[in-house]
Amino acid sequence: MPPRRAITGRSQEPRLRFAEELRSLRAERGLSLRELADVAGWDSSTFSKLENGHTLGGPEIAQALDQYYGTPGLLLTLWELAMADPTQFKEQYRRYMVLEAEAISLWHYGVSRPPGLLQTAAYVREALAAGGLRGRELEQQVDARLGRRVLLESDEPPPFRVILSEAVLRNSLRSPGDWREQLGYLAQMSERPSITLHVLPFGTGLHGLASTDVMFLRLLDGRTVAYAENDVWGELVEETGRVERLYRTYDAVRDLALSPAESRKFILRMLEGMPCEPST
Structure with a gap:
């Protein structure tokens, strides 16, 4: 021994x-x-x-x-x-970034923010600044996040299904113009054949992802991994049983959400209800 x-x-x-x-x-x-x-x-x-x-x-x-x-x-x-280990959040997120770039299909649920892949530059900048980034580091991170959108802009983008809690659409940016741009971008992207967008309206009751953002990635080798996070915690989940349990919860949430057509109308109604910007 x-x-x-x-x-x-x-x-x-x-x-x-x-x-x-x-x-x-x-x-x-x-x-x-x-x-x-x-x-x-x-x-x-x-x-x-x-x-x-x-x-x-x-x-x-x-x-x-x-x-x-x-x-x-x-x-x-x-x-x-x-x-x-909670201190390894950045390490897990870096690994997630590598896997995201290799994904052949993606599924996302957002509690209070749209997924990074569907954020405008103004949204990214305000979100990162709220997290404490400033100056050169802020601009570098804005460029890095916007650069991820190339995944959806290729000739054959991977299928991307997104479920947004209504809270995502109510938690506006400080600038009405920037917020109008973000809502418009979501509506525009929802028209793409590769993107399926659902809105989960208020009043649908409690569910298993009520406080957790999650992204599922299907990889070339057939595996599916998940990245789950909230404001203080993030975890890359690769164990098959745990991923399957998370996905069953996601599937149940999708059943509660509006259809893609109804969801797009929901976002467009919000845009129509926004006050017009004053003319200059």
Whole structure:
């Protein structure tokens, strides 16, 4: 039986515990990063970042290393604990961004904001500024979010189904002109063949996503993953059973929503009801 490792202060942090185990297992085999890359099939730079705690990679790497080192489930479990750590929100979101760009179909439910893929520049800027971004960093993030829309503007865009709580359409921007532009953009995008937009009106009762935004991505390999978040928490969900439970909840919410045609009329009525901007 191998000796039990001492639990250090560092080891109690999920991300660093995962990195520590990777370094230890490689050292026991007497491998360089380049040698590990040769046998495991990933770049040595990837393993360097994993062992330094700069990234967590994906579950497929943890599973491959478990198989190579003969530690069934150990590294995958440590990876899952690290990903579940609330401090890893940005890491999970970065991985989600990579998967979104590869998705062949998408489904979204929004509690209080439209999905980033359907936000205008003015909406993006106000939302990010409300989160504390300023100056150059704000402009960089605005450009990055708007750049994601290329996914929907390709010659063969992936099918995208969106359910918006009525609260999304009531939570207006400070500028009436900017808000009119955002509502108009939603109505315009809802006409695209690849986009199906539903509105979930007030008064439909409680449901399982009442406080959670969620995006489902179907990937080229047939898997579906989900990213669920609220104002203080975000999680990339890849385990099949959990994704399936989330999707059943999403499906139930869709049954409560207006049809695409009724939803577009709903948005257009809101636009018609907005006061006209004063002439200059």
